[in-house]
Every structure is written in C-alpha cells, then in structure tokens.
Amino acid sequence: MAPGATMMQPMPLQPVRDDIDNTWEYLQTGITKIMMNLQDGVDMRTYMGIYTAVHNFCTSQKAIGFSASSNISSGGHRGAHLLGEDLYKKLTEYLTEHLRGLVAESKAHTDEALLAFYIREWHRYTDAAKYIHHLFRYLNRHWVKREMDEGKKSIYDVYTLHLVRWRDVLFAQVSIKVMEAVLKLVEKQRNGETIEYNQIKQVVESFVSLGLDEGDSSKTTLDVYRFHFEKPFLEATKGFYKNESKQFVAENSVVEYMKKAEARLDEEAERVKIYLHPDIAVSLKKACDQVLIADHSNILRDEFQVLLDNDREEDMARMYSLLLRIPDGLDPLRSKFEAHVRNAGLAAVAKVASDADKLEPKVYVDALLEIHTQYQGLVKRAFKEEPEFTRSLDNACREFVNRNEVCKSGSNKSPELLAKYTDILLRKSSTGVEDRELENTLTQIMTVFKYIEDKDVFQKFYSRMLARRLVHSNSSSDDAETSMISKLKEACGFEYTNKLQRMFQDMQISKDLNTGFKEHVQSLGVKGLDSSYSILGTGFWPLTPPGTTFNPPEDIMADYERFSRYYRNKHEGRKLTWLWQLCKGEVKANYIKNAKMPYTFQVSIYQMAILLLFNDKDKITYDEIASTTQLNTDSLDPSLSILVKAKVLTVSPDGEKVGPGATFTLNYDFKNKKFRVNLNVGMKSETKQEEAETNKTIEEDRKLLLQSAIVRIMKARKRMKHQQLVSETINQIRGRFVPKVGDIKKCIEILLDKEYLERLDDDDLGYLA
Template identity: 75%
Template sequence: MSQTRTTTATSMPPVPNREDLDATWKYLEAGVSKIMSNLQEGMDMPTYMGVYTAVHNFCTSQKAVSNHSGVIGGAHRGAHLLGEDLYQNLITYLNSYLRELVAVSRTHADEALLTFYIREWDRYTIAAKYINHLFRYLNRHWVKREMDEGKKNIYDVYTLHLVQWRMTLFSEVHEKVMDAVLKMVEKQRHGETIEHSQIKSIVDSFVSLGLDEADPTKSTLDVYRFNFERPFLEATKAFYQAESKQFVAENSIVEYMKKAEIRLDEEEERVNMYLHQDITVPLKKTCNTALIADHSGILRDEFQVLLDNDRYDDMQRMYNLLSRIPDGLDPLRAKFEAHVRKAGLAAVAKVAVDADKLEPKVYVDALLEIHTQYQGLVKQAFKDEPEFTRSLDNACREFVNRNQVCKSGSNKSPELLAKYTDALLKKSATGAEENDLENTLTQIMTVFKYIEDKDVFQKFYSRMLARRLVHTSSSSDDAETSMISKLKEACGYEYTNKLQRMFQDMQISKDLNTGFKDFESGLMEPGDDKPVDATYSILGTGFWPLNPPNTDFTPPAEIAKAYERFQSFYNQKHSGRKLTWLWQLCKGEVKVNYPKGMKTPYTFQVSTYQMAILLLFNESDKNSYDDIVKATQLQADVLDPALGIFLKAKVLNMSPDGDKPGPGKMFSLNYDFKSKKIRVNLNIAVKSEQKQEVDDTHKTIEEDRKLLMQSAIVRIMKARKKMKHTQLVSECINQIRSRFVPKIPDIKKCIDILLEKEYLERLDDDELGYLA
C-alpha cells in the first residue's frame, strides 16, 4: 500500500467498455487509489470525469439482464445487482488499504502514534468526501433503494468509509492511541507544555465515528464516550486521588483548598481547549469526588477554626468547594448557626451585667453588631445563599428572644427595643441627622424581624408614641410616619391601625384648638384678664393606650376656668360625648419671681399636679402636707413623688427634716433657690411610676393575649365545627405566632373558659364541637 501512495501521478487510461465489468472495476480501483494516496497532488478534470462516468456505466450495465429476459424492468434489477458488486468491491479495497495502515501503526508509539493517526485520519476523511462525490450515482440509486427496503449495514459511500475505519483500523489502535492521549494530559497536569491540538483532533475523530446502527443518517457519541470519555475519567480520578492524598498529608487545609481550586479551574479550561463539551458534567463530578468529597470531613473540621478567626476569604473558598458536592454545605450551615447563636449570647452577656440598669441602646447595639457582622459574612463568603441566610435568621431569633436578659421569658427584648425606638424618636439636644435616623430605624426593624413577641413591642411602642404625641416631644413627624410604615409593612394594617388613628386625633385636635381660640376671643370683654394659654388634645378612647387618672384631683382655679370654657365649646360641637380629663398627662409652665437676687424670672416646667401644688404658695409661703392634700385632693402615691422632686430641686424646704414627705410635714418656698438654667424642668418621671407603668403594660399584654387566643379558637371552631383537641391547639399556635408564640397551657385554659361560657362543647373521642 505504501508503494501505491508514493507513485507519481499519471493520467488515467480511457474508460473501459461498460460491458467489461472486471476492466471497469480495475479502472475505478486505480482512480480510488489515486484519490486515497495522492490527493495532495491534485486530480485533473479528465480523470475526475472518467471515474464518475465509469461508476455510472457500472451501475447501468445491461450485462446482468440475460438471466431475466422477458421480465419488464430487468435492466433495473441488473443495475441493482451490479450496484451491490461495486459496493462490495469498494469494501474489499478499503479493508485492504486500512489493514496496511494498521501494520504501519505498530511501528509508532505515544506522540508519534498520535501524529500518524491524525495524519492518516485527515487524509482518509478528505479522500472519503471526494470518493463519496464520485460515487453519487451509487448513493442515489442502489444505496438509497437498499436503505428504503430496510436493509441493514448499508451506508452512503462517505459513511461506509467511517464504518470501515472503525471496524478495521480503530478497533486495533484505539487503546494505544488513548494511552498516548492520557500520557500527554498527565504531562500537562504536571506543568509541561503539550500540543493540545492533537488531542482535539483525536476527540473529533472519536466523535465522528459514532453512528446510529438503527438509522445510519444519524450520529451518536457512543464511540467517543466508551473509548475516550470513560478511560479519560478513570485516569483523572486516579491522578487526583493520588495527588490530593499526598498534598493533604504535607500541607495545611487552607493550602489544599487553594490547590483544589486551581485544579478545578484547570479542568474546566481543559474542556474549553480540547475536550468535547459532553464530558463537562461527568468530569466535574469526577473531580469534585476526588478533590472535595473524599476530603470533605477534614474540610468541615477546619470550618470552625476559620469561623473563630474571621477568615472570610478562606470560608468563601471552602463554601465554593463544598457547594459543588451533594449536601456538602449542610454541616457548615449547622456549625455557622451554632456559632452565631453563641456569639450573640456572649455579646448580650457582656453588656447585661445588671439587667435592670441595662440601657436599651447598649442592648440593641449588641444585637445589631452580631447580626451585621455575620450578615456581612453570609454576603461575602456565602454569596447570600438562602440556606445560610436562614441559618443566620434562626441563630438571631434564638439569641434575641432567649438570652441572659430574657431569662424570665422573651418579653424583655421587645420592651427594650421599643424603649430604644422611643429615645431615637424623641427630641434631643444633639438632633440626629435625618438620614442617620432613617438608617437606624431600618436597623431597628432588623431586630424587630427576629422578635417573637411582637405584641409586646406594639404595646410598649403605642404607649410611648402616645406620650410623644401628647407631650409634642417627637423629633420629626416624618420619622414617626416612616417607623409606622415600616411596622405596617412587616406586620400588616391591623398592627398599626391604632397608631395611625392616634396621629389623626392629633391633627383633628390642632384644628379644634384653632376653632377654640376664635371661640374664646369672642367671649372676652374689655378689661378681662388674658386667659391661660392652653392647648387641648382630644384622644379617642378606643385608640389610645391611656388610662383615666388613678387619683382624685381638684385643679387650681386658674386652670379650672380655662378647661370649663373648652368643655363648653366642645359640647357645642359634639353633643353627647363625654370628656375624661387625663390630668396625669397634662403639663404646663409657671413663671417664678420669688427667689432672691434673681435678674430674670425662672420658668418651671411642671406637671399639672405640680402646678396645683406650687400655685398654693401664691396665697401662703408655707403649707402643711394636710393643707396640700385638702386643696388638691391628690392621693399620697401621686403627691409624695411630686413633693419629693420639689425638695430634691430645692424649690421647697421641708420641716422637720426627713427623708420623705408625709402627714405632719410643713413645706415652705426656698427663697434662696438658684439654677444655672432659666427654664427648669421639674416634670420628671419617677422610677417607681415607670416601674408601675411597665407592670401595668405587661398585665394589659396578658389580658390581650387571652382575648386574642379565645377569639382565634372561636374563629377556628366556627369554620371547622368539630376538631380534635390537639389539632385545635396546633392551629391556634399557627394563627397567632406572627404576634407572639402562645404557650400550650395558656391555650388549654382559654379552651376551658370557652367551654364554661358555652361557646364550645366536649364530644366523644377527645373532640370539641362549636356551639352556635
């Protein structure tokens, strides 16, 4: 065969007579040989046309007709038989040609074998295209008819070339070729430069040899997958298992992760450079198993060390690696959640030395610091992955609701958060920037999201909002509105309905005060004393979390006249409504002229109760405890703290001296009173009052919870009519948990109450029924 390929190109002899079949095939064989061996020297047009004509003649010869005389169409049958002869002769020729190539291939090895294989493959496939073109008549007639009749192992001439290559040459050399390929790849993995275009050519060759036996017009990747992909993956697995085992033994885990990242990137690049895209998924799986899954245990063990030392980059590296294997990240999420919870508890313990004196800001900042730190870690190292975010949320929910400050239950967190929000939204001397305030409110909502007892926050927040509105101590209406919008977005319209109604009442009150000023000026006669400059807030009973005064009170005459005029005005506008004066929330200012050596009169900011006490000293410099009680009707638990503030500020003197005001004590103005401030605030909340208010708020919360649970139970039973006791308890928890997490014993108590009230009845088999 080698001699045939090296002969000098000569012109072809004339096309033989079509009746001489042997001569015709010899003529064709010479043409095919010329194409197979010397195509690089070109083919002249006479030769090309000669071969094409000889194929046509061969397939249309009349010689085979003699046995079929008298049969219509016998010529076609003859053509059919002769087409088969030509097809078989071509197979015989190709087999002979390819067997010679197999013999030559045995003299080559490794890269030389690859070079030989690629060169011969290129020559062979190019020649096959030419021969396919020259044998078009055979393809169009005989091959097509055979295939249409369902004959097996019949192919067009080009495909026949591929089939013969696969059967004769490929079957003999593919293992040696693949060994050479794998040696080259290993060299590259060790850092050597290789001619990777050779491997690409081998891959393309293997892919081209995939033919669907059922339908020769279609191709498959079976040959490539079995003969290239499978050994390549096995070699890859063995290489990385050996390398990684040795590397882990000699280096740190962090260094190993860097090495694994590099190797994985290299394999991806290898696919792009010279491998078939079909190998992408199995190659990734193989590499992930050898480089990651086989070492996942030691990687996960290292995770806690990285967490403890805030090694964000290394944690990101570990996340990227373990995310490539099934369930690789689950143990990391569990460790992360436990770590964040522990960090949160430690942060609270650090600031909560004395829980009773704990500043709300210090507490909330401690919670936020941990959340911000680990949210940053989730974002940077864990790509904001939802499951890691869920682990962060679970951990935050734990340490926000169950920490050292919340030992007696989870009520303390919402209470302190509400107090911190109150401090932010109050007017302050520093006056926080609007943007800073908005950002801080957003952070507060972060903590609020984790609070389980949202009803506790609501109750404290609404009471504090009420005071800010009544005392006009809000830093900004916009900030107040923004906070309510945030709460509404988090918990819905019902949660903030009363808060919004409180704002509406304050706006209505402003309009009402304008109308009252006009009404009051119409009552004035020439020479009348100027009335007390007062403003009034009308607060709807159902919306404001305020209680009537807990003491009797007789207001001073100066105030009594003013409020009677307002009551008269209000009754004209709204007949039938009853006003209840909330004296404990009223406040005012009084000008003070009595201290000695005073250049400018002082202004005392006082509660209405304090005002009533001070105005008694206009009539007399001294008043006994009993005189004050008689004039004001104040009870001791309100009067004593008010007098105590006056004594502490040295506005009044008490005799005989003692710790506390009480019966038998005499009070006199201190003419030596001095203050650095012109405006002196004496309207200060007493700690005992604050504690009482907190206790009252918690009692209200408990009562509201009982009603909420009862209404939920009735609502569920009304819809279901009958229900098992345990199912009712479970459904009740599901409906209420967005406001607070109800305790099962409390739900059972509520069920008992509803049974007594005959809303429910007991049925057989631990079932409850609804009574309409």
C-alpha cells in the same frame, strides 16, 4: 505502488461498462491517486473518468434488461443489484486492505509520534472519503438507497462506509494505544508541562465522527467517543487526582489544599473549553468533585469551625464554593454556622447584661445588631446569600434575641427594650440626629423586630411611648413617626398598626379643635390661659384614668370648664374623662432674688397646683397641700419630692422626709444654670409601675386574642379535634406571640363554660352558634 508514481501514469481508457473486473481496475487507479496524493489535487479528466465509469457500470445491466424484454423483468432488477453489490464489495475490500497497511505502519510509532501519525492519516483518509463519496454518487443514489430502503443494516453510503471501515479495521487495532498517548499528554499538562493540545482536540473529533447509528446511518451518536475516550479519560483523571490529593493533604494545611483543589477544578473546566468535547463536562466535573472534594469533605468540614473562630472569610468562601459542588455538602456547615452565631449572640448579650434592670436599651440593641450585621455580611460575601445559610442565620438570631441572659425565665425584655430604644430615637433630643441617619437606625430596629417572637409586647410598649410622645409634643419629627409605623405595618399588617394610626388622627383633630376654641374664647372677650387640649379616643389610646382625686387651681378650673362647655356644644353626648396625670404647663418664678431674668419652671399639673399655693404664703404644711389639692400620697409625694430635690422648696424640720408633719418653704435663693428648668421628670417607681401595668395588660389581651382566634377557627370549621384546634390556634397566633399550649387549653375551657363551644364524641369540639 509508490504514491508518487501513481500521479505520473495517465488514466486508462474507459472500461467495458458491465465488466466488474475491468471497471474496478480502472477505478482503483483513480481511487488510489485520491487516497494517497489528494494534496496534489485531482485533474478534471481523472475526476470525470471515475464518475463516468461508476455511472456506466451501475446502468449497464438495466440497459441489457430493457433489450431482453419489452417489460422491466425481475431479472433485470437482480442484475443491477448484483453489479451494484459487486462494485460496493470491491470498494469495501480496497478500503480494508488500505487500512490494514496503516495498522502495520502504526506499529512503528508510539506516544506523541503515534498521535501525529493517527491524526495525519485520519485527515488524509476522511478528505479522500469526501471525494470518493461524490464520485460514487450514482451508486449512493440508486443501489445503496434501494438496499437501505429494504432494511439492509450493513449497507452505508460511500462516505459512511469509509468511516465504518476505519472504525472496524484501524480504530479497533490502535484506539487503546492512541488513548494511552492522549492520557500521557494530559498528565504532562497536569504536571505543569506545555503540550500541543491541538493533537488531543483532533483525536476527540475523530472519535466523535466514528459514532454511527447502526439503525439509521444518517444519524450519529457519541457511543464510540464515550466508550473509547470519555471512559478511560475519566478513570485516568480520578486516579491522578486521587493520588495527588492524598499526598497533598498529608503534607499541607486544609486551607492550602482548598486552594489547590480550586485551581485543579478551574484547570479541568478550562480543559473542556480548549480541547475536550462538551459532552464530557458534566461527567468530568462529577469525577473531579468526588475525588477532590467529596473524598476529603470530612477534613474540610472539621476545619470550618476554625475558620469561623478566626474570621477567615476568604477561606470560608472558598470552602463554601467547593462543598456546594457535592450533594448535601453544605448541611453540616449550616448547622455549625447556626450554632456559632447563636453562641456569639448569647455571649454579646451576656457581656452587656450585668444588671438587666439598669441595662441601657441602646447598648442592648446595639449588641444584637452588631452580631447580626457581622454574620449577615459573612452570609452575603462568603456564602453568596444562599437561602439555607440565610435561614440558619435567622434561626440563630431568633434564638439569641428571644432567649438570652436578659430574657431568661421567659421574660418580655427584648421587645420591651427594643420599644424603649425606638422611643429614645423618636423623642426630641439635644443630639440632633440627622433624618437620614435616623431612618437608617429605624431600619436596623426593624431587623431586630423581625426576630422578636412576642411582637404584641413590643406593640404595647411602643403604643404607650408613642402616646406620651404625642401628648407631650415630644416627637423628633412626624415624618420619622410615620416612617416607623409604615415599617411596622409592612411587617405585621394593618391590624397591628391600626390604633397607632388612629392616635395620629386624634392629634390632628385636636389641633383643629384648639384653633376653634381659641377663636371662641376671643369672641367671648375673656382673657383665658394659653392652653391646648388633646381629645384622645378611649379605644385607641393606651391610657388609664388618673389614680387620684384632684382639685385643680382656680385659673385652670375656669379654662377647663370653658373648654368642656365648648366641646359638649360641638359633640353632644360625648363624655370627657380628664387625664390630669398627663397634663403639664409652665409657670414663671418672679419671686427669686438676684435673678437676671425670671426662671420658667416646666411642671406637671400636680406640681403647678402645689406651686400656685405659694402665691398666697411662703410656708405651707404637707396636710394643707394635701387638703387643698385633694391628691393622694401616691401622686402628691413624688411631685413634692422633685420640687424639694430641685431646691425650689425647702422642707423643715431639716432632713424631714416628704410626708405628714413636714412644712415646705419657698426658696427665694433658688439658682440654676438654665432659666428654663424642667421639673416634670418621671420617678423610677412610676416607670416600674407603668411597666407592671403594661405587662398585666399584655397577659389580659393575650387571653382575649386566643379566645377570638379559637372562636374564629371553630366558626369556620364547625367541628375539630382538640389537638387540631390547639395546633391551628398556634399557627394563627404565632405572628403576634408564641402561645403556650396550657394557655390555649385554658381558653378552650373558658369558651366551653361560656357555651361558645361544646364537647362531642371522640375528643371532638363543636361550635355553638
């Protein structure tokens, strides 16, 4: 029947209501109009005619049933069932024949023409199905519903029946060819051609619509779409990229391949957004990652070292992004990165460490920071601050900070040099570093400090240097000092900085004490020296008593005794130990000829005692100086040597070394560019001695720290295996330093001897209260 002719014929009169053949003949005319020419519209007469015919047929047998008996007989139900089933079967047969005709038509089309045909007929068919579904509403509501309620699996509502017949008749015959046409179109696009991708999108929608849940016709699944679309699409995708990537790698560099792979992955992601179903996104990504990245991961990883060596940051970022997409793709990169950073750090230190004893702390710390800053930037920009790459950076930095050319043989040079550099920054200097710049530098100091394993070594050196800065009022600023201590406290806790903070408190208390002392001297009406005193708590300051006897000059002795009496009156029972080696002062040189103004010498207390002897005579022998000051040679000789070197004193006979037999004469012709001359400078021998003492103190403190940790652990646990105790001790102590197993075992033996611990059976140790 020609499509045009059907619309010209008027609908026949309503059929006999219980005659299936008569009813179907009537319905078929209207259904064919809807199936073939829905775009021309359906008039109300036709619409109502079909609806009424379906209603009349489905209710006819029920009426017969009521007239036959006063009761609703089972035969009546069977009659309604049979007539409903006949109508359902007629519609099913009609749809089957209609679709077979479309299958025959489809054979005349291929590729894009087939897609156009399929899409056109799909839309015509599904639009008609929606109309027919409404027209057969009575059949759906009663007969179909009852059949489905009774568990019949092959019965569907009318719209779903249309989809089932499309799937089983037409789709089963043409889906492979349709999919082949889709894949050809996609391949064209992948090869750079412009396509009408809307066709693919509509095919996808069609395949998705055919996913019917056989167990529950009201639900849909993606089974049809996944089997008939996703599966062949993914296979074709893998095949295309497998061939393309293999050829591209053979003809281009690894870097160019990464750019190509990156572009292809972006294209596929965009393809999902534009015309594919979202369900395919994960599977498509996985397939592309496999053929474009995983299959070529070895050549990518081999290229990573080349990129590192040449600082190819952009290309490293690209490689990171690619290998991040596959399981364990980045592990080999992290290992290579860690080794590279470690070697770079070791090389940087070796470059500046020609002589470790003469190595400037700033040069050393800057070398460490330069490497860290360089590769931290790389981790941030190229590796998106990924935690595992950050861990690799930290591991590498920890290695080259603690085990390098300067720190060989397990020395404590790194924390020592870091503390010295901090001291340089925090001391008053003529460079005039701005507060903001100083704060930034201190923050960088903490970056290196984070990697230092022997944090107790840093603490010892830092506290000694802080003590000197505070005692000599030589800090650049209290704010900077406080900021540094806050940073250390944040990094290591309150206990680490407790003594440092107490040192600051002592200095504040000393200021108040000095104010009171000056008022006391004024009340006595005595003209004392312009002096100030610092009272330093023995348990908090890393200072030792002087290593020599000393007889202070009379003027100083009088002030010293006056202050001692004042302090004892305020704090009865406290004992003062005078740290003469840290005392300093200023003396005016009024004796020098041709001087425009008197020179002021900044001197240690020992130098002051020596110079004040020359108030009585111009020449004094070494023995006289030693006898009067009571200084031993270790303290006297360096003090005299500096005065001679500065030409404040001359020694005779000419060229005589400082020592017994030498005579010292006041130099009246002394000249200097500055009128304030600092003679209170430390000798290298003093510095080395102090370093040796500090290192010795560190070792002693470590033994005590280990013993206290062992006792603390055993007190809590009461009984432990020897090996467990060693491991637990290492875990507790490693925040301060990395203890050696041998040292821990020695400490355990000491505690056994002291009867803090006892040996039990099975290599167990017990705690003795």
